[in-house]
Amino acid sequence: MTFTRRALLGTAGLLSLSACGIPAAYVPEERRAGPDKSEQDKSLQFSNWTQYIDTDDKGGRPTLDAFAEDAGIEVSYTEDINDNDEFFGKISPVLAQGGDPGRDLMVVSDWMAGRYVSLGWVQQYEAANLPNVAKYLDPQLASPAWDPGRRHSVPWQSGITGIAYNRKALGRELKSTADLWAPDLKGRVTLFAGMDEAIGMLMLAQGADIATFTADDAHKAMALVQKMVDTKHVRRFTGNDYTSDLASGAAIACQAYSGDAIQLKAENPDIEFVVPEEGGELWAESLLVPNRAAHKTNAELLIDYYYRPEVAAELAAAVQYICPVPAAREVLAKSEDPETAALAEEPLMFPTDEMRARLRTMRDVTAEERPDFHKVWGNVAGV
Known part of the structure; x- marks a missing residue:
C-alpha cells in the first residue's frame, strides 16, 4: 500500500506551540542566517519522509546519487520525519533558541511549513540560485497565501x-x-x-x-x-x-x-x-532551509537540481504524486518504457485543465x- 505522509498525522496539528513547550518567538529575517560553509565544506544534511525518493535494487537513490557526483557535494540523507508535529517538537527547541538545527534542508507539509514561515524559523531563498524553480514550478503552486511568491519554501511533491x-x-x-x-x-x-x-x-x-x-x-x-x-x-x-x-x-x-x-x-x-x-x-510538501543552517547554498543547488524536468520526471515516476514540474510530463512521455510513458497521461500526477479548474490552495491556520x-x-x- 502506498505510504502517505499526510495521512500519518491522525491527530497531527492538535499541538500548539505552547503545548510543545516552545515560546512563539518570531525571528526577524536579519537574524536567521548563520555562517554559510558551503564553499569550503561540500556537504549537506537533508531530512525527509520515508519512501519519498527514488531508489534502486542496490539500495541507492539514483537522482540523489547523481547530484552528489555531479555537484561534488556529499549528501547525508535521513528519513527521520514521520509526523509533522513530532518533527516540529524535535527541532523547534533549537530553532526557538537560535541554534544550529543540524539540518540544511527539510520537507514538511505546507500547513506546517506555514507555521515555520510565520515564526520566522526558516530562511529566504536566494532567487539567483534557483533558476529552474523560477522557470518550471507549477504556477498553481507558486504563491500560497502563507508564503507569497514561495520566498521561503519550494514544493517537493504535491x-x-x-x-x-x-x-x-x-x-x-x-x-x-x-x-x-x-x-x-x-x-x-x-x-x-x-x-x-x-x-x-x-x-x-x-x-x-x-x-x-x-x-x-x-x-x-x-x-x-x-x-x-x-x-x-x-x-x-x-x-x-x-x-x-x-x-x-x-x-x-x-x-x-x-x-x-x-x-x-x-x-x-x-x-x-x-x-x-x-x-x-491542492497541497504540497515543501523544502525549507531552517535558520542557522550551515550549508544553505548547497541546499539551494540541490533544490534547483530537482527542478530539472528530467530529474523531476525520474522522481515523479518513483513516488507517483503530483509532480510540481509540469514539464516533466514531456520527459516521461518520451520514455521507451511503455509503463513509464503511460504515467504522462495519469491525471493524478499531471492534472488535466478541467481538474485544475477545481483545485484550490488553503491558507494556514494562524x-x-x-x-x-x-x-x-x-x-x-x-x-
Whole structure:
C-alpha cells in the first residue's frame, strides 16, 4: 500500500506551540542566517519522509546519487520525519533558541511549513540560485497565501485532497462533497482525523474561499460534520487506515489523497478518485532551509537540481504524486518504457485543465485561530 505522509498525522496539528513547550518567538529575517560553509565544506544534511525518493535494487537513490557526483557535494540523507508535529517538537527547541538545527534542508507539509514561515524559523531563498524553480514550478503552486511568491519554501511533491469511493458497491457516480451525505451512505463514510487535512475540502463544499477563509467558514464546516457524527452518518475519522476501510468494504466513500489513488485503483479497478465539483484542496510538501543552517547554498543547488524536468520526471515516476514540474510530463512521455510513458497521461500526477479548474490552495491556520479550531474539531472528531 502506498505510504502517505499526510495521512500519518491522525491527530497531527492538535499541538500548539505552547503545548510543545516552545515560546512563539518570531525571528526577524536579519537574524536567521548563520555562517554559510558551503564553499569550503561540500556537504549537506537533508531530512525527509520515508519512501519519498527514488531508489534502486542496490539500495541507492539514483537522482540523489547523481547530484552528489555531479555537484561534488556529499549528501547525508535521513528519513527521520514521520509526523509533522513530532518533527516540529524535535527541532523547534533549537530553532526557538537560535541554534544550529543540524539540518540544511527539510520537507514538511505546507500547513506546517506555514507555521515555520510565520515564526520566522526558516530562511529566504536566494532567487539567483534557483533558476529552474523560477522557470518550471507549477504556477498553481507558486504563491500560497502563507508564503507569497514561495520566498521561503519550494514544493517537493504535491497532491489533492478529494473523494475516493467504490463505484461498483455504490452503484452510481459521486461528483461532489455534498454527495457524501446521501442517505444510503449512512455509516459508510470516513473523514480525516486531522483538522488541517480535513477542513479545506469541507469548507470548499460550502462555498468558502479557502485561500482567505474566515473563522465563521471553519465553524460552519465543523458544525455540518458534527451533525453527521450525531446522526452516525460518519463511520469514523481516520489516518492512513482509510485505505483498509475502503478495500474491505467497511467504507464506500471517504476523504482521500490523490497520492494513494493510483495504487488503490491498481488493486481494485472499482475504486475511483474524484475532485469534488465544489473544489478539492491542492497541497504540497515543501523544502525549507531552517535558520542557522550551515550549508544553505548547497541546499539551494540541490533544490534547483530537482527542478530539472528530467530529474523531476525520474522522481515523479518513483513516488507517483503530483509532480510540481509540469514539464516533466514531456520527459516521461518520451520514455521507451511503455509503463513509464503511460504515467504522462495519469491525471493524478499531471492534472488535466478541467481538474485544475477545481483545485484550490488553503491558507494556514494562524496561531491565534488554532486553539479554538482544534478544541471544536477535537470534540467533533473525538481526537
